[in-house]
Amino acid sequence: PKLLLLDEPVAGMNNAEKAVLMDDVRRIGARGCTIFMIEHDMRFVMALCEDIAVLNFGRIIARGGPDAIRNDAQVIEAYLGRDDDDAPAPPPR
Known part of the structure; x- marks a missing residue:
């Protein structure tokens, strides 16, 4: 995809699940996809965005x-x- 929209993707996830999602999002972004994310977990946001x-x-x-x-x-x-x-x-x- 050219654009991926994520709305609170880590809500309810434990740290291991968040790490897997972060790797997946980074991999998708590295392929040139723009990622638009709404998220309240600022540690996740600061580490990824x-x-x-x-x-x-x-x-x-x-x-x-x-x-x-x-x-x-x-x-x-x-x-x-x-x-x-x-x-x-x-x-x-």
Whole structure:
């Protein structure tokens, strides 16, 4: 195929099954197939993908390789939260 769409392919898989799937996806990609994957297992994504787009509430907040995504301030804020010192003050009551 020219394009392979994967929607949460590792949901419910153990680590051994994930490793087999990762090898299969790499092999398919090496043949020139474009792979579009939606996945929440970020370890799997970071180990496999060259170009990652991160969405937050339906909007792309970052795009790039694993290192760029790992260090992106918007990704960190959206998925890990902010430091208390950086958080906005709560509204007055």
